[in-house]
Amino acid sequence: MTDTPLTPKDADDALAAEYVLGVQDLTERSATEARIKSDPGFSALVVAWEHRLAGLNDDFAEVPAPDLLPRIEARLFPEAPRPPRTGAGFGLVRWLSGAAAGVLVLIVAVATVLPPQQALVAVLATADNRLAYEVRSQGDTLRVTRVSGLPAGEGRVHELWVIAPGAAPVSLGLLEGETLVVNYPTPLPGWSMAVSIEPEGGSPTGAPTGPVILVAQVLGQA
Amino acid sequence: MSDDPIAALILRCAAQDRVAFRTLYRDSSAKLMGVLLRILKERAAAEDVLQEVYTRVWLRAGRYDPTKGRGMTWLIAIARNLAIDRLRSRMETLDDDGLDAVPDHAPRAETRLVAMGEARRIVDCFATLEPDRAEAVRGAYLEGLSYLDLAARHAVPLNTMRTWLRRSLLKLKECLDP
Numbered sequence: 423m424t425d426t427p428l429t430p431k432d433a434d435d436a437l438a439a440e441y442v443l444g445v446q447d448l449t450e451r452s453a454t455e456a457r458i459k460s461d462p463g464f465s466a467l468v469v470a471w472e473h474r475l476a477g478l479n480d481d482f483a484e485v486p487a488p489d490l491l492p493r494i495e496a497r498l499f500p501e502a503p504r505p506p507r508t509g510a511g512f513g514l515v516r517w518l519s520g521a522a523a524g525v526l527v528l529i530v531a532v533a534t535v536l537p538p539q540q541a542l543v544a545v546l547a548t549a550d551n552r553l554a555y556e557v558r559s560q561g562d563t564l565r566v567t568r569v570s571g572l573p574a575g576e577g578r579v580h581e582l583w584v585i586a587p588g589a590a591p592v593s594l595g596l597l598e599g600e601t602l603v604v605n606y607p608t609p610l611p612g613w614s615m616a617v618s619i620e621p622e623g624g625s626p627t628g629a630p631t632g633p634v635i636l637v638a639q640v641l642g643q644a
Numbered sequence: 645m646s647d648d649p650i651a652a653l654i655l656r657c658a659a660q661d662r663v664a665f666r667t668l669y670r671d672s673s674a675k676l677m678g679v680l681l682r683i684l685k686e687r688a689a690a691e692d693v694l695q696e697v698y699t700r701v702w703l704r705a706g707r708y709d710p711t712k713g714r715g716m717t718w719l720i721a722i723a724r725n726l727a728i729d730r731l732r733s734r735m736e737t738l739d740d741d742g743l744d745a746v747p748d749h750a751p752r753a754e755t756r757l758v759a760m761g762e763a764r765r766i767v768d769c770f771a772t773l774e775p776d777r778a779e780a781v782r783g784a785y786l787e788g789l790s791y792l793d794l795a796a797r798h799a800v801p802l803n804t805m806r807t808w809l810r811r812s813l814l815k816l817k818e819c820l821d822p
Contacts, residue, residue, distance in 0.1 A: 498703075
């Protein structure tokens, strides 16, 4: 086996194969992902390798998966019917009315003082609410607030996306601080919003490149 | 398509059919769980990524093109990509002890989801490679090993491993392509 360099065509093909195999480190992998998104010819090479190596898929044994559908559906379709409220909710109301009527009044007061145009557009949250963002609209701006959890770790950032039905995600900006205000009209019910983890400075390609960690549908008008 | 029920379900997901999404989960989650467990080794991580996989499947179902390949191949590509992203961003490489703890080969599934011909041909083509190189390619695809892991496992410099693997892949292509 000689060490003569590969022709550019072979080098591209080898790169596509390396990506499909998954042997690259994170930096190389991100660079290859960016190329896949911007270069349809190269993207076709990747797809060809996915099919070429698919014969190996036979080696993956089946392992029964737990039923994660409820959690997946809660992320994708937040308006899906929920189980009817149990006594706990009623108990909470009773507790509030008994022990903390003052608090309840305060909540009502705040709610009426809030300008009505600050409508809740979407809540992007993990199932356990460890990370949650609220999106509210006010005229032609959206205000996104992190209501629980932490920003992405060092060298990474949460990026916010809006997705019209059948359209590609559009970036609304990076969620670095606690609040992001962006000039964007209120998305319509049926649209989705999502948060992905991206390298520092945001997605290099203009499309989500990292894992999508939060997805929510835009809420209907109350 | 009649011989690819998974492809039919993905197309129905693209048309926002939530019942089809549930059926797709029922019919494909065991295979994808097998993929994720093999690569990630940890059940909690595999379950976490499995949710991510089906979220992405629903959101990207419109991009699936049944003329370009089988539905299960598309699903497994998504699962492998997300699992490898997760592995690489852990920023850690398994040491030799970690590799030893990994079960050598999971038992083959009773139900073969891949057409037998496809699997047969890839076995024949792997046989044309030198055994250690064939093992490196299989290790990367099935276990998610990086160049760094492979170089350590085969005790060769990283660049040698890179050259080996690239040449082997191009040789495989020559054998596999009609």
